[in-house]
Amino acid sequence: MTDVLPHTARAAESGPPSVPTFAVISGEQVKKALEGAERQVVELVETTYRLHGAGDSVNPPSYFLRFPDRPSSRIIALPASIGGSVHVDGLKWISSFPENVDAGLPRASAVLILNDHDTGYPFACLESSIISATRTAASAALAADWLSRERPRPARVGFCGTGLIARYIHTFLARTGWSFEAIGVHDVSAASTEGFCGYLRQSGATEPVTVHDSAEGLIRSSDLVVFATVAGRPHVTTPAWFDHNPLVLHISLRDLAPEVLLASANFVDDVEHCLKADTSPHLVEQRTGNRDFLNGTLNDVLLGRAAPPRDQPVIFSPFGLGVLDLAVGKYVYDQVARAGRLRLVDDFFHDLRRYG
Structure with a gap:
């Protein structure tokens, strides 16, 4: 991995990048980005509810993956898209395995994928149990x-x-x-x-x-x-x-x-x-x-x-809307990027020429 400017910053400086970038943001980075930002995040969530209420979002039903051999467990997919200043698409993929607690692990674990609004390319994967709880x-x-x-x-x-x-x-x-x-x-x-x-x-x-x-x-x-x-x-x-x-x-x-x-x-x-x-x-x-x-x-x-x-x-x-995860996830991404701590995965996208 390398620490370089995110795709959004590159686009602002020199036009759309020729090669999409992909970042991985760890739980530790997520925690640091959100620490002490409770008031800002509540304001962001309020803004997101207002955008959703005004129809500036897409938030289809969540999809539940269940298991016949593990009836108490599930993994849920929450796809969503939000407009406004957030302007991002994405997916939260969150598991709930209650038996984890007996083994000393948290019940839930999750990742959040952020997709570029214009190209559809995923540009970040974030540890998301903290984002979901936040x-x-x-x-x-x-x-x-x-x-x-x-x-x-x-x-x-x-x-x-x-x-x-x-x-x-x-x-x-x-x-x-x-x-x-x-x-x-x-x-x-x-x-x-x-x-x-x-x-x-x-x-x-x-x-x-x-x-x-x-x-x-x-x-x-x-x-x-x-x-x-x-x-x-x-x-x-x-x-x-x-x-x-x-x-x-x-x-x-x-x-x-x-x-x-x-x-x-x-x-x-x-x-x-x-x-x-x-x-x-x-x-x-x-x-x-x-x-x-x-x-x-x-x-x-x-x-x-x-x-x-x-x-x-x-x-x-509250059922919990995927647009809220997107809004908080994009806030984290922007905070990490501004701090110069974005970790990009080299050559994550390969063979980008349509005809080779």
């Missing part, structure tokens, strides 16, 4: 902000599920101006709970932390509830647990029974994407035969077309 956390922080603007600001946060995504969401909340009177934690894994509490101490969190032995205890004592589990089917079935009208970030999508959603105000990131693959909103649609339970999308809230009520629980269920 865009998820940024989306959660953005939703928490906008969905609480017309309601009392949550003072007590509870995390149901204490893995990587919960850690990133807490980091984004803390670094975008949120502070709480108390933090609640619940997980079926004592080791995960202990690890998350250790992260909270290391992060400098000063709020008192309570470990709850049940989801009910966590929910009832929290104004902002974050679901970040690996649940494959609903395990929270009692609407009365939400009688205090909390704001719920339903990041893991399959924790809540239809009864809970039907007793709440519901917002999603994208209707067609979210109502698939037996998510909790999809189960509601299957039961009722309609989508009347939906109050709108997050973009509707951004544009003032919908507002969360004050007298109901408010649930945000």
Whole structure:
């Protein structure tokens, strides 16, 4: 590999390059590019939601690769294209193998491919588990902000599920101006709970932390509830647990029974994407035969077309859009390129003459 200017810089200096370039960006480089940029990334995610809502994107359904011999595992392809200043196409390829946790490995691993808008040539491959967690956390922080603007600001946060995504969401909340009177934690894994509490101490969190032995205890004592589990089917079935009208970030999508959603105000990131693959909103649609339970999308809230009520629980269920990965991935690429740290793979493209 060589460290040279990216294809975009070369195009700006001397016109379109005659030979496309291809860069590989490691997880360490991704982490450094995103560190301390939480506010910028939340703003980028908001811009991307607005572009998507305005139709300046292509975001087809995700494709799930499943395995008869490994029913709990899957690999998902998220192709997408985004316009605006990002102006890039690409694909996230992310695997979820829950058994990895028992072996001491993270559940998810991913790569992101960025394609040039004009030629279609892929120009970068990025380690993307960090990008995926970052865009998820940024989306959660953005939703928490906008969905609480017309309601009392949550003072007590509870995390149901204490893995990587919960850690990133807490980091984004803390670094975008949120502070709480108390933090609640619940997980079926004592080791995960202990690890998350250790992260909270290391992060400098000063709020008192309570470990709850049940989801009910966590929910009832929290104004902002974050679901970040690996649940494959609903395990929270009692609407009365939400009688205090909390704001719920339903990041893991399959924790809540239809009864809970039907007793709440519901917002999603994208209707067609979210109502698939037996998510909790999809189960509601299957039961009722309609989508009347939906109050709108997050973009509707951004544009003032919908507002969360004050007298109901408010649930945000984001499926996770590939355009968000592209936006954050392109931000990382540009940051690494500007720092002069882009690693290009020599001769990645070969035999570029059409007739030899």
